Amino acid sequence: DKQFGQMIEAALRWNKPVRIGVNWGSLDQDLLADLMDQNSRRTVPWDAKPVMYEALVTSALDSAQRAREMGMDPGQIILSCKVSGVQDLISVYGELAKRCDYPLHLGLTEAGMGTKGIVASTTALSVLLQQGIGDTIRVSLTPAPGESRAQEVVVAMEILQALGLRSFVPSVTACPGCGRTTSTTFQELTKQIDDFLRAQMPVWRERYPGVEKLKVAVMGCIVNGPGESKHADIGISLPGTGEAPAAPVFIDGEKRLTLRGERIAQEFQQVVENYIEQRFGGARAPETV
Known part of the structure; x- marks a missing residue:
């Protein structure tokens, strides 16, 4: 007492x-x-x-x-x-x-x-x-x-x-993997993108107001991938087992481009950066004098 x-x-x-x-x-x-x-x-x-x-x-x-x-x-x-x-x-x-x-x-x-x-x-x-x-x-x-x-x-x-109560970093929807995803590409890309987004947030939070609400999807095959990707702001559907080595990218619900080759991860990361700049760059916080 x-x-x-x-x-x-x-x-x-x-x-x-x-x-x-x-x-x-x-x-x-x-x-x-x-x-x-x-x-x-x-x-x-x-x-x-x-x-x-x-x-x-x-x-x-x-x-x-x-x-x-x-x-x-x-x-x-x-x-x-x-x-x-x-x-x-x-x-x-x-x-x-x-x-x-x-x-x-x-x-x-x-x-x-x-x-x-x-x-x-x-x-x-x-x-x-x-x-x-x-x-x-x-x-x-x-x-x-x-x-x-x-x-x-x-x-x-x-x-x-x-719970949708607060947003701190862009969310990454990721494929859990199944019999159609025998490679580790989708796992590696998911981690790379998630790590990249989190690492950039200290800068982006000031430069791109609202970026924390961004939704990114990284899917592992063409069965559910395109549909899930369309529900995100930007998403990629990686090739699954036996599928053509191509990864369609969906932006704002529409297929915009297809990535191929050994640099899919690096190219998709650049696509994400460009999207953030185009969508959120115009809403920058005023600079202090």
Whole structure:
């Protein structure tokens, strides 16, 4: 309580917002015990989990109220309730959103490593964001030895972009591969184009406003390739197994040219650059003087 008060006083002194976070790993045990006692007197007692959810929500709201009583403006208070179970997080934030208008910070704590952590965080955050719940997000991943923590930021950005809530870099739709794609050409081109787009974004973001919404398709054969490419702003359909060594390129839904030979990747990259210059170059941000 003393530390909480000191933090709020410092925020007030410097006119800073605060995030009040409740974590089920360090929940107020007196509050939890009181709610458990109240629950035991119910005609039909709740299961343990709903009581835990209520404790988290109550703790967050009570803390926010205390901050307001100390002088904090409601608009400078952000709440979070961190748990490590996907369904638990969805339930807690669903209830918290019903009972307050504070901005909410979403995050699945202790999500884990690698694919497991990414899938768990993506699942929980996507459900809540799709319901309109959440104002800021954090993806918590346990990094492998020597691995950069930047992966957490990348995953968070990908979640927002996949849901159509924000755009950070051009999206690349890519063929997964099948029996018609025995070569690795489509894989190599997909990685090359994706790496190229991401590497250029620091410059393009200033030079070509709106380029982050660009959609590029790299497909591996002529069965689904042309159709998928037409749905993108610019797409290429590479030759599959047994197909003629030609790669039609579709721009704004229409076939514009066909690439052939050993330099398809380099030529397609140049086509993408030219398209970006032509489409977004006229919308450049004003230069500072």
